[in-house]
Amino acid sequence: MNSSLVWLQRNLFSTPLNSGLTLAALYLLWLVIPPIIEWTFLQATWIGDSRTACQSNEGACWAFVDARFSQFIYGLYPEAERWRVDRAFILLVILFAALFVLGFRRSRVVATILIPYPVVAWLLFYGGIFGLEVVETSQWGGLFLTLVIAGVGIVASFPLGILLALGRRSRLVVVRSLSVSFIELVRGVPLISVLFMASVMLPLFLPEGVNFDKLLRALIGITLFQSAYMAEVVRGGLQAIPRGQFEAAESLGLSYWRTMRLIILPQALKLVIPGVVNTFIALFKDTTLVMIIGMFDFLGIVQAATTDPKWLGTAVEGYVFCAAVYWLFCFSMSRYSISVERKLDTGH
Amino acid sequence: MNYMKNMIEMKGVNKWYGDFHVLKDIDLTVSKGERIVICGPSGSGKSTLIRCINRLEEHQHGTITVDGIELTDDLKNIEEVRREVGMIFQHFNLFPHLTVLENLMLAPTWVRKVPRKEARGKAMHYLQRVKIADQALKFPGQLSGGQQQRVAIARGLCMEPKIMLFDEPTSALDPEMIKEVLDVMTELADEGMTMICVTHEMGFARTVADSMIFMDEGQIVERASPAEFFENPKHERTRLFLSQIL
Numbered sequence: 001m002n003s004s005l006v007w008l009q010r011n012l013f014s015t016p017l018n019s020g021l022t023l024a025a026l027y028l029l030w031l032v033i034p035p036i037i038e039w040t041f042l043q044a045t046w047i048g049d050s051r052t053a054c055q056s057n058e059g060a061c062w063a064f065v066d067a068r069f070s071q072f073i074y075g076l077y078p079e080a081e082r083w084r085v086d087r088a089f090i091l092l093v094i095l096f097a098a099l100f101v102l103g104f105r106r107s108r109v110v111a112t113i114l115i116p117y118p119v120v121a122w123l124l125f126y127g128g129i130f131g132l133e134v135v136e137t138s139q140w141g142g143l144f145l146t147l148v149i150a151g152v153g154i155v156a157s158f159p160l161g162i163l164l165a166l167g168r169r170s171r172l173v174v175v176r177s178l179s180v181s182f183i184e185l186v187r188g189v190p191l192i193s194v195l196f197m198a199s200v201m202l203p204l205f206l207p208e209g210v211n212f213d214k215l216l217r218a219l220i221g222i223t224l225f226q227s228a229y230m231a232e233v234v235r236g237g238l239q240a241i242p243r244g245q246f247e248a249a250e251s252l253g254l255s256y257w258r259t260m261r262l263i264i265l266p267q268a269l270k271l272v273i274p275g276v277v278n279t280f281i282a283l284f285k286d287t288t289l290v291m292i293i294g295m296f297d298f299l300g301i302v303q304a305a306t307t308d309p310k311w312l313g314t315a316v317e318g319y320v321f322c323a324a325v326y327w328l329f330c331f332s333m334s335r336y337s338i339s340v341e342r343k344l345d346t347g348h
Numbered sequence: 349m350n351y352m353k354n355m356i357e358m359k360g361v362n363k364w365y366g367d368f369h370v371l372k373d374i375d376l377t378v379s380k381g382e383r384i385v386i387c388g389p390s391g392s393g394k395s396t397l398i399r400c401i402n403r404l405e406e407h408q409h410g411t412i413t414v415d416g417i418e419l420t421d422d423l424k425n426i427e428e429v430r431r432e433v434g435m436i437f438q439h440f441n442l443f444p445h446l447t448v449l450e451n452l453m454l455a456p457t458w459v460r461k462v463p464r465k466e467a468r469g470k471a472m473h474y475l476q477r478v479k480i481a482d483q484a485l486k487f488p489g490q491l492s493g494g495q496q497q498r499v500a501i502a503r504g505l506c507m508e509p510k511i512m513l514f515d516e517p518t519s520a521l522d523p524e525m526i527k528e529v530l531d532v533m534t535e536l537a538d539e540g541m542t543m544i545c546v547t548h549e550m551g552f553a554r555t556v557a558d559s560m561i562f563m564d565e566g567q568i569v570e571r572a573s574p575a576e577f578f579e580n581p582k583h584e585r586t587r588l589f590l591s592q593i594l
């Protein structure tokens with residue numbers, strides 16, 4: 001018999017019950033999938049400059065997404081200056097390509113390439129130097145803002161979380177109790193309240209005239225919040241490392257920090273890659289909460305666009321598009337983490 | 349052989365785990381080049397004793413001096429002593445995320461600041477001595493237990509320590525791998541390394557040890573030359589222990 005027929009028989013029709021379930025599942029798919037395809041592709045309208053252009057078709061009004069696409073990406077960033085965002089993005093892609101070629105193992109090369117990047121990116125985005133026009137952070141928005149918040153949050157909360165995890169296991173009482181209190185305090189409050197604190201309450205405590213950027217405050221709030229979660233994930237990894245590893249490192253005369261950096265953390269972090277990426281993904285999606293303190297991140301700008309009288313009734317298209325983009329980013333992170341796990345496996 | 353200098357001096361050492369008195373009034377001196385085997389029933393404090401010598405365990409009473417440096421809470425002293433004292437563990441404790449070669453080069457490059465090239469040369473030299481140079485680029489997880497323990501010994505030697513401590517180095521090994529590890533240890537002893545070895549390998553003890561120590565319930569019950577220790581033990585407890593394991 002044909003091998004695919006054998007496979008079908010073994011996996012889908014092995015028993016009467018199994019056959020029944022297979023047929024039921026097929027029927028369900030037949031009910032659900034054709035309408036989805038119909039709505040998304042076959043009956044969809046792709047081009048047009050208002051909702052009325054979509055009325056002739058039953059399906060999705062992608063014309064809305066098409067018309068507002070660049071706003072979804074850049075928010076209210078001035079159109080003439082958007083090349084700066086593009087440059088920064090292209091630079092990042094080039095840097096990562098260079099890292100893949102050079103190899104991540106050469107940590108010094110990685111550091112010298114990556115450490116100046118945030119500064120360069122900030123100068124490009126904000127401007128005010130080299131004749132670049134200043135673009136206030138209140139004009140930043142869209143997917144661009146989402147990526148800035150998520151990027152900064154991920155990059156900053158990871159090392160901070162590691163330090164907090166080490167602090168929580170430290171023998172020094174002061175360090176330990178400070179770390180524990182910070183982690184437990186932050187984990188005990190919702191992110192929304194942290195963001196409100198950062199945007200509304202913090203300025204009240206600062207002296208008159210001292211005011212720092214709202215985006216910066218939100219970034220600090222998100223970073224501190226996620227670092228507490230990161231700390232607990234990392235702690236799980238630290239606890240899984242056998243005592244013998246610490247003892248072997250100590251008996252060779254390695255200091256505490258070298259033991260951690262060279263022996264314990266490389267092993268512990270490898271163990272918790274799934275948990276770390278889980279936290280990254282959660283962080284990426286949590287960035288949408290900056291909406292409530294008046295910033296137009298990706299979801300925020302899409303939602304705002306759906307209230308445009310010209311495009312009334314296109315909310316579903318907006319949210320579906322949003323969901324697809326978020327899914328794409330989160331799924332990529334998840335796949336990337338799996339490939340890193342495989343690469344770091346040393347067979348034990 | 350030069351027996352003049354005391355490498356290790358323990359005076360009136362006491363240690364408790366909570367209420368449990370693990371080490372009771374330990375007095376022990378080890379001269380340069382001396383090879384000592386410690387045996388005794390499990391829970392008698394043998395491992396704790398040698399782990400106090402490089403401060404993996406803290407003692408609460410008495411003094412421990414290693415190569416002229418007294419072990420106190422001073423981290424500098426502790427790190428200095430650890431540079432001079434190599435330790436081999438029952439479960440090898442190789443670093444699984446590093447290759448064999450990297451395991452050996454790590455401490456010399458970071459602790460002793462040996463240039464990488466030199467550290468690599470030294471690592472290969474010691475790997476050859478434990479007859480395992482062909483495995484240099486493998487990860488520890490790919491080696492047998494006996495091979496791993498030989499790598500661990502080479503890792504210790506790469507720091508060129510003055511003293512080597514062995515904490516039951518063969519008791520986690522399959523029987524057919526014990527000999528290859530003991531052979532390496534015997535060679536090391538023949539070269540004049542100061543060694544303290546907790547082991548139940550009495551054949552090894554008989555041929556290698558300068559003196560035997562028997563411990564029970566946290567005390568050193570008896571210290572004697574191997575000939576005397578095996579033929580004519582003084583204490584009842586030693587006799588009982590030997591009759592059980594021989």
